[in-house]
Amino acid sequence: MIRERVAAVRESIARAAARVGRRAEDITLVAVSKTHPPEAVREAFAAGLTHFGENRVQEAEGKIEALEDLRGQITWHLVGHLQTNKARKAARLFDRIHSIDGADLGVKLARAAAEAGRSLPVLAQVDLGQEVTKFGLDEGGLFETLAGLKGVPGIEVVGLMTLPPFEEDPEKVRPFFRKLRELLGEAASRGLVAGSELSMGMSHDLEVAVEEGATVVRVGTAIFGERTPG
Ligand SMILES: *Cc1c(COP(=O)(O)O)cnc(C)c1O
Secondary structure (H helix, E strand, O other), X not given: OXXXXXXXXXXXXXXXXXXXXXXHHHOEEEEEOOOOOHHHHHHHHHOOOOEEEEOOHHHHHHXXXXXXXXXXXXXXXXXXXXXXXXXXXXXXXXXXXXXXXXXXXXHHHHHHHHHOOOOEEEEEEXXXXXXXXXXXXXXXXXXHHHHHHXXXXXXXXXXXXXXXXXXXXXXXXXXXXXXXXXXXXXXXXXXXXXXXXXXXXXXXXXXXXXXXXXXXXXXOHHHXXXXXXX
């Protein structure tokens, strides 16, 4: 089941990439395994996936421990909101953090990573929808945060992430993806980012995201099936 779904997602990425003259190999598929058990991760790993995403530190901790035997072979991404009081734990558990939404959090994380002897790649989360329920930086906050984190040892800001408002029609989120790409270009031209990652696109809008330049797509439902509530 998971194997077939992974194949279908890969095809969808390849199709979208081909439409805009990109190479599918340049797009990282992160399988978002939140709410699904470690066995589901094993199944997806057996189907060839090596990047997995979780949105809560607490839930991820048990899962990552249960999959300790695969530790060196899996890259763990934190894609959900991170509270500063969990920064230390997150720096130990995750290989990449997509949800930096302020310089304070970045500095805490950097300190924890430096203490653990690591340099942690992170992405700044941008909220382009201006929704009060969502986490993320607005445009002004983004550049301020990037400037505040420049050169801080322990982390490296390698790109930007966004979670657009849900739209039934994925075409409606295209402007958000395009805007994120423009912001990355601006950040790069100001020397504020150490990479060119664009983490955008989920199960229902990943093709539009790939057309707009996503280098990382975060896909849950299309790989693992519907999440059971609670
Ligand atoms: C759950 C989640 C995803 C995956 O969403 P699907 O619609 O299930 O593909 C991607 N990004 C973040 C931040 C998430 O929390």
